Amino acid sequence: MIAGEPSGDLHGSKLIQAIKSIDRNSSFMGYGGDLMKKEGMRIVKHVDSLAIMGFVEIIKHLPRMLKTIRRTTDLISKTKPDRVILIDYPGFNLRIAKKISYLKIPITYFILPQIWAWKENRLETLNNYTDQRISIFPFEKDWYLNKNVDVKYFGHPFAENEHLNENTKSFFLRHKLAISEPILTLLPGSRQQEVNIHWPIFIKTVLLLRKTYPGLQIIVGKAAGVNLKNIPRDFKIESNSEKAMLVGSCALVSSGTATLECVFAETPLVACYKFPLLTWVLVKSMVKVKYSSIVNLIANRKIIPELLQEKMTPNNLAEEIIPLLDLNSQKRKMMMTELKIVKEGLGSPGVYHRIGKYILNN
Numbered sequence: 001m002i003a004g005e006p007s008g009d010l011h012g013s014k015l016i017q018a019i020k021s022i023d024r025n026s027s028f029m030g031y032g033g034d035l036m037k038k039e040g041m042r043i044v045k046h047v048d049s050l051a052i053m054g055f056v057e058i059i060k061h062l063p064r065m066l067k068t069i070r071r072t073t074d075l076i077s078k079t080k081p082d083r084v085i086l087i088d089y090p091g092f093n094l095r096i097a098k099k100i101s102y103l104k105i106p107i108t109y110f111i112l113p114q115i116w117a118w119k120e121n122r123l124e125t126l127n128n129y130t131d132q133r134i135s136i137f138p139f140e141k142d143w144y145l146n147k148n149v150d151v152k153y154f155g156h157p158f159a160e161n162e163h164l165n166e167n168t169k170s171f172f173l174r175h176k177l178a179i180s181e182p183i184l185t186l187l188p189g190s191r192q193q194e195v196n197i198h199w200p201i202f203i204k205t206v207l208l209l210r211k212t213y214p215g216l217q218i219i220v221g222k223a224a225g226v227n228l229k230n231i232p233r234d235f236k237i238e239s240n241s242e243k244a245m246l247v248g249s250c251a252l253v254s255s256g257t258a259t260l261e262c263v264f265a266e267t268p269l270v271a272c273y274k275f276p277l278l279t280w281v282l283v284k285s286m287v288k289v290k291y292s293s294i295v296n297l298i299a300n301r302k303i304i305p306e307l308l309q310e311k312m313t314p315n316n317l318a319e320e321i322i323p324l325l326d327l328n329s330q331k332r333k334m335m336m337t338e339l340k341i342v343k344e345g346l347g348s349p350g351v352y353h354r355i356g357k358y359i360l361n362n
Helices: 006-022 034-038 055-060 062-079 090-099 122-129 138-146 168-174 192-212 241-247 257-265 277-286 294-299 314-325 330-344 351-361
Strands: 029-032 042-046 084-087 107-110 132-135 183-187 217-221 236-238 250-254 269-273 306-308
Touching: 006 029, 006 034, 006 084, 006 351, 029 034, 062 090, 084 090, 090 107, 090 122, 132 138, 132 351, 138 294, 168 241, 183 192, 183 241, 192 250, 192 269, 192 314, 217 241, 236 241, 241 257, 250 257, 250 314, 257 269, 257 294, 257 330, 269 314, 294 330, 306 314, 314 330
Parallel strands: 029 042, 084 107, 107 132, 183 217, 183 250, 217 236, 250 269, 269 306
Antiparallel strands: none
């Protein structure tokens, strides 16, 4: 199994769990994080050393990544696993799929590259060098079908009913939160380089919001391996981002997987993102989708605000968040209705089990 990012580590751990429940004799090795390790996978390389993003950043780390690709190919050749499961991380994983094709080992690609957004030239590699392709978005299956590529969809993994080991009352007591005041959940990102850009803007946004909501409480969903600087004393830090979302009156989210997690938590949100300047110039010239947020892409209309690059200012963010903190505002009520529609369209629990069964039986 190869996962190169924290989100891939989460999905990988759940998939390992599902496969083991079907076949107790299955064993795993590869690239992942603490969650995959906890499920019994032997970690050859940790996601913390793999998670990079942005064109300029990738170029900077290219020699190291090429060396890792060579070592990965050699490792797969020596160990000869029964199957290789690639999770997301397309810049790396598609190269691996191509390089190990001569070994004739079945390859499953779980969480497909967003070829519909950019880099359509990856379509041929995906089709020619993988045996199973599993999507997590309903619109993707149809898009790939129109390109004559066989893709399976079993629902979105966030549809699983996860049991949290803490109730709301206990969470409020642990963080010394007041039920009477609104809570803003901050999700600044899962990669250090994006957090470095977003975090100072988030702090300034909170200062502005407190002019309207003086008693505003802040919960920060902090990703593992990420450092936050200059944390205001009254900000509450929570390592479980799902818990942080569930208690939030609304959330300010770095556009990505977390926006969809808010949908399942039924928490209204504002999505935002700021790239390094050169990366942004390249993104604008190459990306061909109407929306940046996966929530809006699934809905095929703008149901949550997206504030990107120069629009991601404290003033703009505060303006979008203020009505969402008001439980009686029309804007909040409309968004909640739209989020529920998106959630209902993303499948029922048992997603990982259905995926595991398909991988083992085909």
